[in-house]
Amino acid sequence: MIALDPEDRLICLRAGEAADNHHGAVLPPISQASLYRKRTMKDLLDGLSREHSANVYSRGTNPTVKVLEETLAKLEGVQACKCFGSGMGAVSAVLFGFLKAGDHVLFVNDIYGPTLELAARLEDFGVSWSHSFARDVDAISAEMRNETRLVYMESPGSMLFRLLPVAAICVMAKARGALTVIDNTVSTPLLQKPLALGADLTIHSCSKYIGGHSDVIGGAVMGSQELIERLFYKSYMLLGSVLAPFDAFLLLRGLMTLPDRMLRHHQDALAVANFLQGHPRISDIYHPAFCKEDAALFEKQMLGASGLFSVALKDVSYEETLAIADRLRLFGRAVSWGGAESLVICGHKADPAGRTTRLPATLLRFSVGLEGAESLIADLEQALS
Template sequence: MIEEQDVLICLGSLEGLEDRHGAMLPPVAQASLFRKRSAKELLEGLKREHEEYIYSRGTNPTVKVLEDRLAALERGESCKCFSSGMAAISSVLASLLESGDHVLFVNNIYGPTLQLAELLARFGIDHTAIHGDDVRNFEEFIEHNTKLIYFESPGSMTFGLAPIREISKAAKERGIVTCIDNTVSTPLFQKPLEMGIDIAVHSLTKYVGGHSDAVGGAVVTSRELMEKIFYRGYMLFGGALAPQNAWLFLRGLMTMPARVRQHEADALAVAHFLAEHPKVKRVLHPALSVNERVLFETQMRGYAGLFSAVLDVEDFEELCAIVDSLRLFGKAVSWGGAESLVIPASGFDDDYGPQGIPKHLIRLSIGLEGADMLIEDLSNALAGN
């Protein structure tokens, strides 16, 4: 269930429109800098760059409207937007960690985030990545120098859930900061900050944008943590979101509640069809997992359109032939747009690949074409037509 308040936040209906002449969306403040009336005003402003318009690598009025809406949706005090989801993630890690620290990554983590963890090893930051059954026993992997627990729920590719409230409790007891990548759920279907998590990161490129036309990211957290992230990872690495793209994300937000409801209904119909199909061994969708029923019902308010299926095929060649014969599913990375997409897990010899990804898995992003059309397409492809 999506809350009424969230629909109004997405639409901007709770904002005063006086200084916009009643326009629903703000103008694009296509400016790199903001002039002040005097030298002293400029120098005073520079001391509060996180809340003053000085330079668009710091703050920008169009981006600020998006940041305020995302903070409100996540029930956080503060949001900063970035030029990509990875810029947001790397800024969090670089801002909060130092040499000698350890990070615990819980659940199937988006591949490039783990590659970033490997890179951080060069700067003396150690990590452990756990998935599968270990997720439930995450406490066993906390070290004396663990400074951050970073997790996904649902996890990438396999969509298993992590116990959000338990992670928050265990971390708070030990003074460890927690960060979730909340991209797949969107702030409409899962509110991790309300469950005690310190930081939510997002790729806005997916459901927030919704039209496969812009790349962006966001971090939502407390004012205190944001000051660190702003003056370190955000300002110094310089991954600022361009105002034109912020405007596209604001437009995307306006239709996000309606879109994710449609993605949810259609993806459930497709997932149930696949779960019954003889050519399908397993469907990996948070709402269909019997083992994770309780977590799904207590942590999530719904789920949009991204899930995986494990096919009963002879080999990788047969898997690719099925994927290629799909007419309506684009073969592409990313997800969350109006068009359905499919990507196979890359071929590997063992039964399980990296992070326990099962052999012969395909990930589907269910778009807005309509469930009947998509089911017919899948049915034909699985029949070898």
């Protein structure tokens, strides 16, 4: 059983109380307004001069979204947060906001596919990028260029969930004058606090565990007041990926149960992975707690491992892998993850035979939901038999 920070539990539960003065409501009202009138023209001009904090226009700041931002910043242990209409909105704002023509960005570890697709689009604007799978900080340092301005990490990485030595990479990148960014979606602010490890910014897709009920798309970027203000004016306001007030309300509601959900996801995923580890049809398990080389980092950086992990099936083809996934009854076949329902997805859109790829052809990624480990194990048992 893992232990979360008791203070984090209180922050999640009291998320809405910050917006008090609303008849004691436990969640803030949904401020469904696109603009906010001011008493005098001077007040309006004053608001416009600090739009990151004043309610002027909801493409900038909105009171319901603000409550969510303040709550997320508190949870992650940082000064400031800006919320977005999606995780990709957050990723875009960081890449467009902190890079310019001539700069280079180094991606480290397995990275969410569309993030790399966006990096490729940035080439059209004169920004170069490269991708490192090294884990040793000296090897990563050797891949830095004079013009590297951003080091972008995922730890755990997408699909294979390998960890990076985040603190050492941050020290190295800072010494070379680069900002460090980590996509912390898998861990949520409860299981890993990258800014305490030295990162400058974290990115979250709130569409996963933070929402937790598969009914909202959102994103967040967190960091120092100075960096988030820069992001606000240089890209957030201009790219326009805005979180709606109702979606902020749903995310605040999701936060109230996040600690209990994360404990359950972690615990049940471990039980399911343990069952699969001994199964004759499984060749490998990709789970942060099962990777011997990452044991020390897991211990040092993370409080738990979420409900995500992957497996490689033994002695089957790509087609047979799909057929096994089809036989599952409790695991839905769907993209995304982080909700109450368990999900499964294969690692490839088509048979990768003949292609060199880091992901095994027979990879299945599971998102363990809240059905209970016993039922999920029984389902896997019948699908694999």
